[in-house]
Amino acid sequence: xxxxxxxxxxxxxxxxxxxxxxxxxxxxxxxxxxxxGIQSAGMSSDPSLDGRVRGxxxxxxxxxxxxxxxxxxxxxxxxxxGFKSSQDERDFTGQFIQEVTAxxxxxxxxxxxxxxxxxxxxxxxxYIGIGxxxxxxxDRTPGEFEFTEVxxxxxxxxxxxxxxxxxxxxxxxxxxxxxxxxxxxxxxYETDFTDSLxxxxxxxxxxxxxxxxxxxx
Numbered sequence: 001x002x003x004x005x006x007x008x009x010x011x012x013x014x015x016x017x018x019x020x021x022x023x024x025x026x027x028x029x030x031x032x033x034x035x036x037g038i039q040s041a042g043m044s045s046d047p048s049l050d051g052r053v054r055g056x057x058x059x060x061x062x063x064x065x066x067x068x069x070x071x072x073x074x075x076x077x078x079x080x081x082g083f084k085s086s087q088d089e090r091d092f093t094g095q096f097i098q099e100v101t102a103x104x105x106x107x108x109x110x111x112x113x114x115x116x117x118x119x120x121x122x123x124x125x126x127y128i129g130i131g132x133x134x135x136x137x138x139d140r141t142p143g144e145f146e147f148t149e150v151x152x153x154x155x156x157x158x159x160x161x162x163x164x165x166x167x168x169x170x171x172x173x174x175x176x177x178x179x180x181x182x183x184x185x186x187x188x189y190e191t192d193f194t195d196s197l198x199x200x201x202x203x204x205x206x207x208x209x210x211x212x213x214x215x216x217x
Contacts, residue, residue, distance in 0.1 A: 035214025
């Protein structure tokens, strides 16, 4: 799985670099900017055990128009995700006391080249896009199970892989102009190809619903 995802990622980056430099009839426009937003993140696993947490994303981006209907977008930034795990606390007789939840956080450096289809030729232009993604684990903060008499850290995040591969889906609208400030609003869904914890019985794959606001120059 890793080998296939690596090929997909390299192919996507190669297409971005190649197509960004080819000659096209319409004058290509490159815009650089920053964007950031909030997200609801979680893991693909047993929904009765894991919950979603609020995170954030901050990116620098380059947007390159290719012809009249397509553009390439390269996002490089930091994204914070996480998940919730729950355990039942019981006494020595097995009697249920309470459900205890630990919230763990994962911070990644994320790189994603995205091919966008621009809809129409308007000043405010809708678009949809898709592209591969690679995330490098930068920091992990384990959650804590606060039982009645003791607090125990959730050690799950200590075993997470440092690199994961996935895909990004984007739908948004952007203000297109040769000069001046360009704005964009994106709804984004990201999910992983690879399991972050391959040794576990359940799947641990990041997925996130994101709302992102960007400004370009």
